[in-house]
Amino acid sequence: MTVTASGPLPAEPYDVVIVGAGVVGCAIARRLAHHPALRVALAESRDDVGQGTSKANTAILHTGFDAVPGSLESRLVREGARQLAAYADESGIPVERVGALLVAWDEEQLAALPRLAEKAGRNAYHDTRLIGPADLYAREPHLGPGALGALHVPGESIVCPWTTTLAYATQAVRAGVDLHLNTPVEHAGHHDGVHRLTTPRGPLYARRLVNAAGLHADRLDRSLGLDDFTVAPRRGQLVVHDKFARALVRHILLPVPTARGKGVLVAPTVYGNVLLGPTAEDLDDKDATESTAAGLRALRAQGRRILPALLDEEVTAVYAGLRAATEHDDYRIRAHPAQGCVTVGGIRSTGLTASLAIAEHVTGLLTRTGLDPGAEHPPEPVRMPNLGEAFPRPHQQPERVAADPEYGVLVCHCERVSRGEIRDALAGTVPPRSLEGLRRRTRARSGRCGGFHCGAAVRALFEEARGREEARR
Amino acid sequence: MTRRVDVLVVGAGPAGLVAAARLAAAGARVEVLEREQRAGGVPRHCAHRGFGGPPHALTGPAHARRLTEAAVGAGAEVRTGVTALDWTGPLALATVGPRGAETLAARAVVLATGARERPRAARLVPGTRPDGVYTTGELQQAVHLYGQRIGTRAVVVGAEAVSHAAADTVRAAGAEVVALVTDLPRAPAPAARTLQARLRHRTPVLTGTSVTELLGRGLLSGVRVRHRDGRTATLPCDTVVFTGDFVPDHELARHGALSLDPGTRGPAVDGALRTSRPGVFAAGSVLHAAESAATAGREGAHAARAVRDWLAEGGTGRAHWPTGVPLLASPPLLRIAPNRVTPSDRLPYVLRTAIPLSRPSLYVTQDGRPLHRQRLPLATAVPHRPLTLTPRWTHRVDPAGGPVHVALA
Ligand SMILES: Cc1cc2nc3c(=O)[nH]c(=O)nc-3n(C[C@H](O)[C@H](O)[C@H](O)COP(=O)(O)OP(=O)(O)OC[C@H]3O[C@@H](n4cnc5c(N)ncnc54)[C@H](O)[C@@H]3O)c2cc1C
Ligand SMILES: Cc1cc2nc3c(=O)[nH]c(=O)nc-3n(C[C@H](O)[C@H](O)[C@H](O)COP(=O)(O)OP(=O)(O)OC[C@H]3O[C@@H](n4cnc5c(N)ncnc54)[C@H](O)[C@@H]3O)c2cc1C
Numbered sequence: 055m056t057v058t059a060s061g062p063l064p065a066e067p068y069d070v071v072i073v074g075a076g077v078v079g080c081a082i083a084r085r086l087a088h089h090p091a092l093r094v095a096l097a098e099s100r101d102d103v104g105q106g107t108s109k110a111n112t113a114i115l116h117t118g119f120d121a122v123p124g125s126l127e128s129r130l131v132r133e134g135a136r137q138l139a140a141y142a143d144e145s146g147i148p149v150e151r152v153g154a155l156l157v158a159w160d161e162e163q164l165a166a167l168p169r170l171a172e173k174a175g176r177n178a179y180h181d182t183r184l185i186g187p188a189d190l191y192a193r194e195p196h197l198g199p200g201a202l203g204a205l206h207v208p209g210e211s212i213v214c215p216w217t218t219t220l221a222y223a224t225q226a227v228r229a230g231v232d233l234h235l236n237t238p239v240e241h242a243g244h245h246d247g248v249h250r251l252t253t254p255r256g257p258l259y260a261r262r263l264v265n266a267a268g269l270h271a272d273r274l275d276r277s278l279g280l281d282d283f284t285v286a287p288r289r290g291q292l293v294v295h296d297k298f299a300r301a302l303v304r305h306i307l308l309p310v311p312t313a314r315g316k317g318v319l320v321a322p323t324v325y326g327n328v329l330l331g332p333t334a335e336d337l338d339d340k341d342a343t344e345s346t347a348a349g350l351r352a353l354r355a356q357g358r359r360i361l362p363a364l365l366d367e368e369v370t371a372v373y374a375g376l377r378a379a380t381e382h383d384d385y386r387i388r389a390h391p392a393q394g395c396v397t398v399g400g401i402r403s404t405g406l407t408a409s410l411a412i413a414e415h416v417t418g419l420l421t422r423t424g425l426d427p428g429a430e431h432p433p434e435p436v437r438m439p440n441l442g443e444a445f446p447r448p449h450q451q452p453e454r455v456a457a458d459p460e461y462g463v464l465v466c467h468c469e470r471v472s473r474g475e476i477r478d479a480l481a482g483t484v485p486p487r488s489l490e491g492l493r494r495r496t497r498a499r500s501g502r503c504g505g506f507h508c509g510a511a512v513r514a515l516f517e518e519a520r521g522r523e524e525a526r527r
Numbered sequence: 528m529t530r531r532v533d534v535l536v537v538g539a540g541p542a543g544l545v546a547a548a549r550l551a552a553a554g555a556r557v558e559v560l561e562r563e564q565r566a567g568g569v570p571r572h573c574a575h576r577g578f579g580g581p582p583h584a585l586t587g588p589a590h591a592r593r594l595t596e597a598a599v600g601a602g603a604e605v606r607t608g609v610t611a612l613d614w615t616g617p618l619a620l621a622t623v624g625p626r627g628a629e630t631l632a633a634r635a636v637v638l639a640t641g642a643r644e645r646p647r648a649a650r651l652v653p654g655t656r657p658d659g660v661y662t663t664g665e666l667q668q669a670v671h672l673y674g675q676r677i678g679t680r681a682v683v684v685g686a687e688a689v690s691h692a693a694a695d696t697v698r699a700a701g702a703e704v705v706a707l708v709t710d711l712p713r714a715p716a717p718a719a720r721t722l723q724a725r726l727r728h729r730t731p732v733l734t735g736t737s738v739t740e741l742l743g744r745g746l747l748s749g750v751r752v753r754h755r756d757g758r759t760a761t762l763p764c765d766t767v768v769f770t771g772d773f774v775p776d777h778e779l780a781r782h783g784a785l786s787l788d789p790g791t792r793g794p795a796v797d798g799a800l801r802t803s804r805p806g807v808f809a810a811g812s813v814l815h816a817a818e819s820a821a822t823a824g825r826e827g828a829h830a831a832r833a834v835r836d837w838l839a840e841g842g843t844g845r846a847h848w849p850t851g852v853p854l855l856a857s858p859p860l861l862r863i864a865p866n867r868v869t870p871s872d873r874l875p876y877v878l879r880t881a882i883p884l885s886r887p888s889l890y891v892t893q894d895g896r897p898l899h900r901q902r903l904p905l906a907t908a909v910p911h912r913p914l915t916l917t918p919r920w921t922h923r924v925d926p927a928g929g930p931v932h933v934a935l936a
Contacts, residue, residue, distance in 0.1 A: 504646025510668035
């Protein structure tokens with residue numbers, strides 16, 4: 055098992071190098087790990103997997119009911135949703151099938167609902183149902199006044215995006231994929247059938263390249279002489295509310311898209327919080343993941359209308375993600391046989407859902423660039439630690455605490471994270487290299503106190519483990 | 528399986544420890560549940576002096592030790608590393624600790640779960656999400672309990688007493704305090720404290736100034752501030768400490784559906800520290816985040832007396848559980864605790880004001896009927912410092928009447 059974060063890179067060419075360890079790159083790595091004959095590496099510029107857009111989204115496992123019918127995105131979201139639901143079940147990734155309600159607040163939105171139901175049908179989703187205000191308020195008693203009706207989409211679910219990405223990466227690494235962190239690919243050159251990837255850690259060689267660089271996929275493509283699309287980041291700011299808000303909402307409350315804009319959603323999370331957002335701001339800066347006063351003001355104004363009581367609860371986090379929008383109204387996934395490369399571009403706002411289907415599609419395209427993947431042998435299944443509230447956490451399982459008292463020692467009290475879970479995460483196949491990475495693996499420090507009670511204790515456990523690691527080296 | 532005790536105290540801070548010591552000394556079987564590895568509550572990590580009885584010369588850790596020893600010495604069982612998770616009955620709690628899950632039932636429960644400072648996210652301060660962002664609680668633990676390194680230049684948000692404690696901790700860690708920043712027009716800490724910061728430490732105390740944005744990716748590089756007159760500036764720093772702005776840790780109170788007071792957001796209690804549920808009492812910062820440790824201790828002792836009366840009368844089903852009438856603080860008063868009143872209440876009230884008040888007088892009425900008028904012994908009352916109202920008027924309250932109002936005269 056190889057995960058590196060410093061030092062020189064192997065000199066031997068890999069069969070395939072995937073650039074970008076977001077949810078998409080990790081899913082592709084996991085898919086290629088089904089072929090033991092392939093030597094595969096995953097190169098990521100940051101110090102952890104899933105540090106880009108994949109960590110900062112609304113965490114919905116979409117049905118694809120509102121995709122553009124006939125598009126590649128429509129198909130991959132539909133297939134990916136099914137695959138991820140099954141994979142989550144097998145791997146212990148928390149998913150809750152809470153269903154969505156597209157709430158109409160005016161006549162125009164109400165009139166749009168039947169069209170959306172009909173569009174869902176064209177996306178092969180047939181379970182939508184129009185409901186009237188009485189039914190709507192019976193389902194969502196805390197909804198603000200004035201809603202006229204809704205479209206119910208029972209299949210929409212919520213999922214843990216962090217565990218999903220980590221599960222893919224863990225499974226891939228255990229099956230022999232090399233994960234190289236802190237490895238930004240600055241340039242790609244293709245000579246005599248081999249890519250020479252320039253990185254600050256030295257060159258990395260690959261016979262085939264998969265460009266899964268998210269927001270930066272256009273730049274990497276250009277260094278190969280490809281000019282297929284330009285990424286225009288679209289920021290989405292989100293506000294996370296305390297667990298006391300979870301009782302206020304049962305479904306994902308989606309806005310009805312109209313000509314006058316998209317509105318924001320209110321959605322529960324698998325951790326038991328409630329999200330409000332996202333904004334949609336077109337920017338130039340691909341690093342602009344900061345929140346703004348104007349953005350927060352706008353979100354809270356909309357939140358007050360949708361679920362007034364939400365604003366009385368404490369905010370536990372504010373974050374922003376950047377959608378990799380392009381000038382095309384679909385995913386931009388292309389094989390470039392002459393360059394020995396597949397580019398996975400424009401995975402805008404559904405990439406988490408579609409990840410497994412994208413991976414399968416990309417593997418198919420790679421063979422079209424002449425890659426012979428060899429025999430298929432599925433990797434060992436993984437079982438991830440549960441971060442979801444709908445499933446038992448370690449401290450809630452008496453037999454686990456009896457077998458290992460560390461699961462009964464809570465360190466992060468707001469999120470009820472035990473010392474045993476933190477220890478396990480620090481010793482994981484893809485261990486965290488920062489407190490933020492530890493947070494995404496355990497929820498430690500993501501509660502209402504923001505570290506007032508546990509921050510220093512969690513940091514002490516993290517630094518102790520890092521110290522041991524360094525002493526070993 | 529459920530184990531039974533006489534009294535369950537949740538939280539081994541000053542309030543819970545004092546309550547437990549008194550009750551155990553009176554012969555009750557008392558168990559204190561503390562989720563941290565050590566008892567003592569917040570004073571565990573307050574290295575500064577200012578605790579204990581007058582002249583308040585003890586450091587926080589020394590105070591925490593004394594209180595713990597007193598409780599244990601009196602016969603209370605203080606169990607650390609044990610979290611009270613949720614209610615399983617009106618007076619029963621599910622707990623978890625290294626020895627596993629256990630349900631504990633009692634004849635009385637005292638909630639002494641304390642308070643926390645609002646972190647950056649809860650204050651909706653926009654910007655990036657860099658490292659180096661603290662609350663005082665986290666900073667004190669990092670520096671005083673774990674000897675962790677912090678940055679080299681810190682901005683402290685707030686200028687009340689706890690903010691100065693944070694500034695001292697920054698200095699103790701060998702770092703520089705860039706400034707204390709408060710949006711209030713006047714520094715709310717005692718004047719001597721503000722003067723000491725300005726003169727002795729040469730630390731600017733910026734009033735009328737709010738933090739509008741955090742800057743820097745990965746590591747904090749500075750905070751944007753805006754003065755009331757519209758001027759803006761960037762204070763370069765690698766550490767920022769959000770101080771004060773306390774909220775009660777009221778999770779158990781809410782899970783138990785106890786009535787909350789809208790002003791304090793803690794459980795509503797009368798002068799005997801009775802919550803809305805028979806047999807459940809509350810004391811300390813959970814009632815009024817946050818007053819001094821001495822106030823918390825005094826309430827712990829007071830709650831112990833009320834618990835003893837309740838146990839003596841036979842507990843649930845038999846004993847009398849008056850709920851009193853609401854006690855409301857009118858603006859610009861922010862909050863009052865206790866916040867319900869019965870005619871026999873004897874505990875002084877603590878209040879806070881939203882704005883500075885010169886020569887304040889308090890006026891207590893019920894249904895338009897005057898009950899009490901009191902000139903406070905202060906030239907000026909300022910935000911972030913406690914005001915005290917005597918309880919010597921409660922016998923005039925009509926328990927069948929409307930809410931009692933406390934207003935400025
Ligand atoms: C606000 C918002 C809400 C969303 N909500 C949902 C949702 O509810 N459901 C859903 O399914 N999807 C949602 N999405 C979309 C989803 O998050 C993305 O489609 C998905 O995360 C894209 O994954 P990725 O792997 O392509 O990109 P990323 O996660 O951005 O990964 C790309 C990786 O490549 C790395 N990289 C870039 N350049 C280089 C280089 N030169 N060398 C090495 N590494 C490089 C980056 O560091 C990054 O880690 C949402 C997106 C946003 C912004
Ligand atoms: C930075 C700072 C500086 C201060 N300086 C001073 C000073 O100089 N002088 C002074 O008099 N006061 C000072 N104070 C205030 C003083 O600390 C408080 O008044 C006092 O600690 C309140 O006591 P308490 O028992 O109500 O709560 P806390 O001390 O907060 O104790 C509550 C305890 O309950 C535990 N708990 C909570 N929930 C559970 C649960 N579900 N299960 C088990 N255990 C639980 C917590 O772990 C904690 O130990 C300061 C406060 C702060 C934050």
